[in-house]
Amino acid sequence: MSSLVASAVEYMIDAGQRSTLFLDVLRQRGDQYREHVAKTAPHVLQYAAELIVDGRDLIEPVNYALVRIVPPEGVQIDLERRPFVVVDPRAGHGPGIGGFKADSEIGVAMKAGHPCYFIGFLPEPVPGQTIERIARAEAQFIETVISLHPRADGKPCVIGNCQAGWAVMILASLRPELFGPLIIAGAPLAYWQGVHGKYPMRYTGGLLGGSWLTAMTSDLGAGKFDGAWLVQNFENQNPSNTLWTKQYNVYSNIDTEADRYLEFERWWGGHVNLNAEEIQFIVDELFIGNNLAAGKILMSDGQKVDLRNIRSPILVFCSEGDNVTPPQQALNWILDCYADVDEIRAYGQTIVYTVHQSIGHLGIFVSGGVAKKQHTEFSSNIDLIDILPPGLYEATFEAKGEATTSADLVVGDWVMRCEARTLDDIRAMGGNSPEDDRRFATAKRVSEINLATYRKYVQPWLRNALTPQMADAMRNLHPLRLQYHALSSKNPWMFLVKSAAEAIDGNRKPVSGENPFLAIQERMGKQIVQMLNSWRDAQEALSEAVFLAIYGSPALQAAVGIDPESEPARPRQMSxxxxxxxxxxxxxxxxxxxxxxxxxxxxxxxxxxxxxxxxxxxxxxxxxxxxxxxxxxxxxxxxxxxxxxxxxxxxxxxxxxxxxxxxxxxxxxxxxxxxxxxxxxxxxxxxxxxxxxxxxxxxxxxxxxxxxxxxxxxxxxxxxxxxxxxxxxxxxxxxxxxxxxx
Known part of the structure; x- marks a missing residue:
């Protein structure tokens, strides 16, 4: 009995100390957030950078910039090797994720001897900035990189993460002569695609009635869309991690996890804004309209965005564990564009894909393990990818061992192979049925109707009623922003937490690993995760059932002009x-x-x-x-x-x-x-x-x-x-x- 009492006392002391230290970590997170957002050009790059081109100085100004990454001490760069250009995703968070760690896309490219450049952005968009204007600015950035390396052994390899992936693909279809190999990581390109029972994020637009809500949110922001709403969408996909696991991991390992947690939160909390025109293009043309793979996006000069125009090898990196951009959304654009592998070759196109079995969306960009394996191999073997004959390939990796033939010719710890594939290999991963495509086409029509109704009857008076000051106040009251402010040192009560944490630092008494109450805590934590996951699964199943039922209705389809008996769309014909x-x-x-x-x-x-x-x-x-x-x-x-x-x-x-x-x-x-x-x-x-x-x-x-x-x-x-x-x-x-x- 005395042993149990001693264990209880030991656990209570440790739990009290951990609770105080955890609150202090949240205080530090809040202070870090306030300091980060106060900067003119906040980022989370771990490398020194030299400004090359400021997009605000262009004839058509944008809030993007091109910087050169300064190699750290001990890293040798060969200026005659092709440069790498990492384009960061502007999907609600601030820039820097591609160079978040030493083991990152930028880090491994420099270790392979490549000069590296980075295209990032500022938190506030330039008035009048559009997706098309950003594309033209990024073309000028890449032209600048090419001019700085006239003796390079190839055009720049451009890496587009997430949102930047589809942006790079659009630009490469418009200006194919600028690009070497493209590495498109975790980027959605076929927005309607998926399989039943998984990846419910694709139903969101239809369940909300279309993009009218996007337009209203921009109007409430006085012409700006708050990126915190995009971050909120990501968090909603995994409530157990958002509401419990992420914080619990810090609480339960407070002596070792605080620095890692704060480092990640510096990027996760760096919310940025988009112009209303930008987000409306993204939602209408891409996520609800699905017009990119269909070749239906037109630029202001009448030029059509056709992914078949890309002449550079395309390396698509996706994961089965990614519930934001599943493999079907990353790869099924190939089925929309080409009838078979012969047609891929007829366009002179080389497409290489690799599918991770488990890593999540963010892990594709920030995981050290992924950087050391996949991204290291991509960087070391980029010339292999560039000289592949046209066709479709899958990149596979085999661990190097003592029995590996010609091991001296292998860079790193893995042997990379590009194995020939056909379109049937893509189809085998799953995708939409003709009925599913009709449902999404119906949701697109409903969105167009609702958006037109909103713009005619609601938007004019809402815009007149809102002032920029009111919009700023609503942005500051967003729940994601409010949590940082509420627990920062701006809150006078957090001074007591800071003082208590400082006292604990010199008298820390962690609980032993054999303590029975610690085991109870761990079991409770797992039960909470299981409960939240069950709730998520139920919500996802319900959202899928509602979407399929509403937009699968023959009456609704006929009402909005979709033929309930229409045949599935065929790949576009060669011009x-x-x-x-x-x-x-x-x-x-x-x-x-x-x-x-x-x-x-x-x-x-x-x-x-x-x-x-x-x-x-x-x-x-x-x-x-x-x-x-x-x-x-x-x-x-x-x-x-x-x-x-x-x-x-x-x-x-x-x-x-x-x-x-x-x-x-x-x-x-x-x-x-x-x-x-x-x-x-x-x-x-x-x-x-x-x-x-x-x-x-x-x-x-x-x-x-x-x-x-x-x-x-x-x-x-x-x-x-x-x-x-x-x-x-x-x-x-x-x-x-x-x-x-x-």
Whole structure:
């Protein structure tokens, strides 16, 4: 009994101290918030930055800016490597999330030797600023980066997180010549997509009756939309974390978690504003209208936003654990734009995607584990992605170990591969049925009707009734802002908390891990989380059922002009102009199959052999780099090499037999040159593992074309695994779908 009493006393002392220290952490959070929002240009970047272009000084001013990230001590930057540009999301929070930690998108890119730039923003928008004006400003920023690196080995790699992802995609479709590879992380592009029972955020617009509420919120803000409402939407998706787990984790680990919590809250609480025109565009054109993937967004000059115009490789990073941007919203735009992989190739497009199994939305940008794995691999292998032949690929990662072949060619702790995929792999992740698409189309029409009604009957008198002072007062009274102010040192009662916390710091008595009352506390915490999760699941199920029932009504669909029996939308047809350009390009490539030299022949042979494997391995690319370095006199620039890869790849697609038959004509008469090229080719192929099966069959054919089949000095590199060949059934090229680079 005395032991139980002692444990109770020990726990009560610790709980009292933790409660006081936790309140003091909230006080520090409030003070930090007030200090942060008082700055002219608040951000959470962990790196020094040098202002390059202030968007407020442009002819069409915006509240965005381009800065150069100053490398920290000990980090060496190669100015001839392609620069990285991180565009931060403006979705209610302040800038800096891409450089929030040393292990971040910016951090790993600099460690890989790339110059880094950052496009951020100020809390207040410039009057008259629109999404289109921001796009033009960001184009000028990227032009500036290009001009600062005239000798770089490629155009800038641009990273767009969340909201910045779709903004970057819009700009890349309008100005494709500015971009190197695009890394689009956690960004929604197909806004209606999802699966039943998950991701209910996509129903929000319909359940609220459309975007009239967005317009009214902007009017209540005197022409500005308070970003705190966007943050509130994020928090509503996970009430157990918002109402309990985030705070409880600090309370229960007060001696170790306070600094981490305060660091994150500095960004999470940095709310920013948007102009009414900006948020209305976002809601009407994207989230409710779903016009981006459909190619229905028009700029003021009449230019259409068509994602098929993008010429740079697109790397899409998403997660099954992301309930804000699920994989369907991140990837199903591909199904809207292209009928099959051949059409992706016809547009010269390379799309690579990778799906994390569990990380949440914010973890895609801020998780140290993700930065050390996925983002490190993206940065280290960006040239691999850039030279991939057109098509659809999935990036996969295998841990490097003692048994890893050519481990010295692997950067970091993971082997990155790009494996060929088809549109069926995207479809297998799930998506809308035709009935679902009609429901969302109905919600879009209802939104348009409600918005027009609001603008005609309510908006005029509401705008006249509101003053800027009233709008500022309402912003300050937002619940998210109020919690920071209420618990800051501005509250005189918090002085007592501060004094008590200072006294505890010198007399801290943490409870032992075996204390039974601590175990009871942990069980209660888990029960609270379970209860809140159950409540969330019930609310989500109800919201889905209501949305499906209301907007699935044939009567409502007919009333707003949606045919209840309409067929699902098909991928957009290729324009006559693009078809004409494509036919001209095909004729040109066919006429040049017999042209070229040793370089073209070797690359054509590599593509032919590698296509049997259906993947690209970073070790093969590293080996290819070594070959290029060893032949510096004949070295091509990366853009030239990329063009050569694409031309040889398409020649193999158009007429594989003629392309292979032409190889002997492209080879030099010098036998030693042919043999050296073949050996180098074999080293590249073997870098990622034993050459066997169909690859070995094709290697034997290439050896014959190169005239080295009977050379005893090369017998070790022309042998192949006959058992593997038999298991492959002696397969040969079987049409366009089988031609993937290896």
């Amino acid at each position: 006559p102009e693009h078809r004409m350009m494509l036919d001209k390009r095909v004729a040109e490539l066919r006429s040049r199959i017999q042209e070229g030299g040793l370089r073209e022949a070797t690359l054509r042979a590599l593509l032919y052999i590698g296509s049997a494997r259906g993947m690209v391995d970073e070790r093969s690319i590293a080996a290819l780099r070594q070959v290029r370095r060893d032949h510096a006199a004949a070295r091509l620039s990366l853009p030239e090499f990329k063009m050569l890869v694409r031309e040889q790849f398409f020649m193999l697609l158009l007429d594989p037999e003629e392309a292979l038959a032409a190889i002997p004509k492209l080879l030099p008469a010098d036998d030693s040159q042919r043999r050296a090229a073949f050996v180098a080719m074999r080293e590249v192929l073997a870098a990622s593992g034993v050459v066997s099966g169909e690859r070995a069959v094709r290697l034997r054919r290439i050896a014959d074309l190169f005239g080295v089949e009977g050379d005893p000095q090369l017998s070790n590199v022309t042998s192949f695994d006959r058992d593997a060949r038999a298991s492959q059934g002696g397969e040969n090229s079987q049409g366009l779908e089988q031609h993937h680079v290896g």
